[in-house]
Amino acid sequence: MSGGDSRLLGRLLDWLEERAGWSFLVDLGKKKQVPLHRHSLWYYLGGMTLFLFILQVVTGILLLLYYRASAEEAFESVQFIMTKVPFGWLIRSIHSWSANLLVFVLFVHMFSVFFMKAYRKPRELTWLSGMALLFLMLGFGFSGYLLPWNKLAFFATQVGTDMAGVLPVVGHFALRFLRGGEQVTGGTLTRFYGFHVAVLPALTTALLGLHLLLVQKHGMSVPPSIAAEHKPGGEAPKSMSFWPHFLLRDAIGWCAALGVLAALAALFPWELGEKADPFSPAPAGIRPEWYFAWMFQTLKYLPAHILGIEGELLGILGVGVAALVWVLVPFLDRSPAPGNRVSRLFTLAGWLALAFMAVMTVIVYLPQGH
Amino acid sequence: MRLLKLAPALVLIVLMSFITPSLRAEEPPAKPAGPLPNETSCFNCHSQLDGAALEPTKLAAEDIHFQKGLSCHDCHGGDPTAIDDMDASHNPKKGWIGKPDRLHIPEFCAKCHSDATFMKRFDPRARVDQLSEYRTSVHGQKNAKGDGEVAVCVDCHQVHGIRAISDPRSPVYPTNVAETCAHCHADPKKMDPYNVPTNQFTEYKTSVHFHAIQEEGDLAAPTCNDCHGSHGATPPGVESVTSVCGTCHPREATLFRETEAKKKMDLSPCIRCMVCHSNHAILSPNDEMLGVGKDSTCTGCHAEGDSGYAAAAKMAQSIEALKGSLAQATSLLDRAERAGMEVSEDRFALQKAKDGLVESRVLAHSFDLERFLAAANGGIAAANAGVAAAKKAFAELRYRRVGLGLSLLVILAVILALAMKVKELGARPPA
Numbered sequence: 001m002s003g004g005d006s007r008l009l010g011r012l013l014d015w016l017e018e019r020a021g022w023s024f025l026v027d028l029g030k031k032k033q034v035p036l037h038r039h040s041l042w043y044y045l046g047g048m049t050l051f052l053f054i055l056q057v058v059t060g061i062l063l064l065l066y067y068r069a070s071a072e073e074a075f076e077s078v079q080f081i082m083t084k085v086p087f088g089w090l091i092r093s094i095h096s097w098s099a100n101l102l103v104f105v106l107f108v109h110m111f112s113v114f115f116m117k118a119y120r121k122p123r124e125l126t127w128l129s130g131m132a133l134l135f136l137m138l139g140f141g142f143s144g145y146l147l148p149w150n151k152l153a154f155f156a157t158q159v160g161t162d163m164a165g166v167l168p169v170v171g172h173f174a175l176r177f178l179r180g181g182e183q184v185t186g187g188t189l190t191r192f193y194g195f196h197v198a199v200l201p202a203l204t205t206a207l208l209g210l211h212l213l214l215v216q217k218h219g220m221s222v223p224p225s226i227a228a229e230h231k232p233g234g235e236a237p238k239s240m241s242f243w244p245h246f247l248l249r250d251a252i253g254w255c256a257a258l259g260v261l262a263a264l265a266a267l268f269p270w271e272l273g274e275k276a277d278p279f280s281p282a283p284a285g286i287r288p289e290w291y292f293a294w295m296f297q298t299l300k301y302l303p304a305h306i307l308g309i310e311g312e313l314l315g316i317l318g319v320g321v322a323a324l325v326w327v328l329v330p331f332l333d334r335s336p337a338p339g340n341r342v343s344r345l346f347t348l349a350g351w352l353a354l355a356f357m358a359v360m361t362v363i364v365y366l367p368q369g370h
Numbered sequence: 371m372r373l374l375k376l377a378p379a380l381v382l383i384v385l386m387s388f389i390t391p392s393l394r395a396e397e398p399p400a401k402p403a404g405p406l407p408n409e410t411s412c413f414n415c416h417s418q419l420d421g422a423a424l425e426p427t428k429l430a431a432e433d434i435h436f437q438k439g440l441s442c443h444d445c446h447g448g449d450p451t452a453i454d455d456m457d458a459s460h461n462p463k464k465g466w467i468g469k470p471d472r473l474h475i476p477e478f479c480a481k482c483h484s485d486a487t488f489m490k491r492f493d494p495r496a497r498v499d500q501l502s503e504y505r506t507s508v509h510g511q512k513n514a515k516g517d518g519e520v521a522v523c524v525d526c527h528q529v530h531g532i533r534a535i536s537d538p539r540s541p542v543y544p545t546n547v548a549e550t551c552a553h554c555h556a557d558p559k560k561m562d563p564y565n566v567p568t569n570q571f572t573e574y575k576t577s578v579h580f581h582a583i584q585e586e587g588d589l590a591a592p593t594c595n596d597c598h599g600s601h602g603a604t605p606p607g608v609e610s611v612t613s614v615c616g617t618c619h620p621r622e623a624t625l626f627r628e629t630e631a632k633k634k635m636d637l638s639p640c641i642r643c644m645v646c647h648s649n650h651a652i653l654s655p656n657d658e659m660l661g662v663g664k665d666s667t668c669t670g671c672h673a674e675g676d677s678g679y680a681a682a683a684k685m686a687q688s689i690e691a692l693k694g695s696l697a698q699a700t701s702l703l704d705r706a707e708r709a710g711m712e713v714s715e716d717r718f719a720l721q722k723a724k725d726g727l728v729e730s731r732v733l734a735h736s737f738d739l740e741r742f743l744a745a746a747n748g749g750i751a752a753a754n755a756g757v758a759a760a761k762k763a764f765a766e767l768r769y770r771r772v773g774l775g776l777s778l779l780v781i782l783a784v785i786l787a788l789a790m791k792v793k794e795l796g797a798r799p800p801a
Binding site for chain 2: 255
């Protein structure tokens, strides 16, 4: 950059500063400190999730330019994107792959926050907003899965919405609300499209704003084990400024993620499958997206009836109660004392939940007969 | 007050009028006149006898006539009420005719089966033309001339224990017909006097039709009576072969007749369909039948140098070219799909080539080279388009991989630059 150019840029920045006062953001970034310790790596997961979400928004908007949300045209429009639109295959494949990567990173982020006890006072609201964001992302995944209107998605949605119908009292209403009728039809597709591109993004924007604001307000949480090593009044834990040190490291991760996504999209473009046909029999090996697979497998293991109650209903209610306990964990595990018995119990429960989900997911993907 | 007293009776009447229709619906069917089939004098005695005299009572339970409420005396006459009195029950004055004469069995059965009024009591759609049909058959004609050896009703339908034709155990159920006919037609002792060959059943068992009906369970596939007729069984004449085969293969038959008419050809010496496809041993058609190769049926009539020979060679060549292009396109599209390319639209377009192949195979029956080549070339063009689409998919795949390589290099460069900046910043004390 020549001296003339840099002078011009400087003048432009000054002009903007006078009118927008944007430098407060840089100051904020410089002021914000990120603790440095042996678990600091987990701090990058939030930023990675945000990066993947932004990628979803950008690729999603591009797909919107060609996608047509009707049972007659949805499949054909995605086929058109994959074959005729320049780089359409890349955009759709990145959208699909990054959606999966996003959910994966989100789960890792959630478990890292859980095990580092970062949900404790005063970060209860950060945890709650994060959990709400996780459910919203699962909603994005569930609604987005149906949009290409292919056979597998059609029947997976049928099974998924059937599960909602099992719920007592509200089950039938929930099923009709999700499907827009008794059956999965073109009406369900337009409904899911509405959820996917309007309702969920609006809710996510609001919650994401709140979540980031809370993270900004409370700063990064230091795990109890690290905090115990630094007694009050003693040497403070090391830290680095958010800008530029942490953000540059974050950017390296984002670039790596982009590279991984590009490779996945180019080498394994996201399949389109066959167009959905409501009158054809359900294909063999039908299963939901991998992040719902553990729940699907659990329900399969349950007997038809347990103590006179329908097994599936009991399973869904059980998962619901477990999720509720998980969401409310900041209010159940409050003692700040390190090595507290209740705290250890929650950590153990976390590991058990993680192991259970992992094992169940692996079983689903094992070849038939195992 | 009087009205009040009458009220319970009125309520009862109303209730009864509601209940009555349902009670009526459950009433048992009216008992036929006379004793029940198994309560006749015939049953009473014959069920206590041995051997052939006992046999009818054992078979009666599965007999369609017996199930419909008819009994021994309805065919054989006599007095079914004369229990334990053989003379009275076998009294000719009571219509007793005993075992009917084999030669007159067709008329014997036709007494009921040609009586529309009687038959409609059991089945409103029952056919009553069996005897008149039978009289048109070789069996019927010989029978009329006094030949007592030819087939009559009981030879195919059995004597007692006659099952409904829809019963899979019936000898005239589609899967059993060939074997039933073969009882006589595969027996040289029975056929030699008539100078009729006995290899039909053996040949039929090698045919595509037998395979379809016996192994695939396709009851619509033809068995003996579908080509020869049931009661009017007769060998189809040369003129009617096309019509017989055309019953199930109408497109081929139409093309054949069109060409005959258009080219004023007389193909009767070729016995039409049979010359290429045979009669009883009709094998699954294959492309080797067309052309001038060793398995060709065309060379049976056409010799090198005539126009038919050249046309056959050209047809076979086109079929092979179409099959080759189709196989190549399918294989390449499969590979492209396995590599992750979206080729479903191209696969769908390839259906045109498959249709072209089917169409040209059918058009071979028109013996019209121009029509044949139009279909075959259309198929070849569609298959070639499939090959081109697959090659385009592979070119796109290479482009993507090169693009990926370049993108990864750029991304790697950015990562390295960022890492260097981080290292440079790391050397300075943290803020």
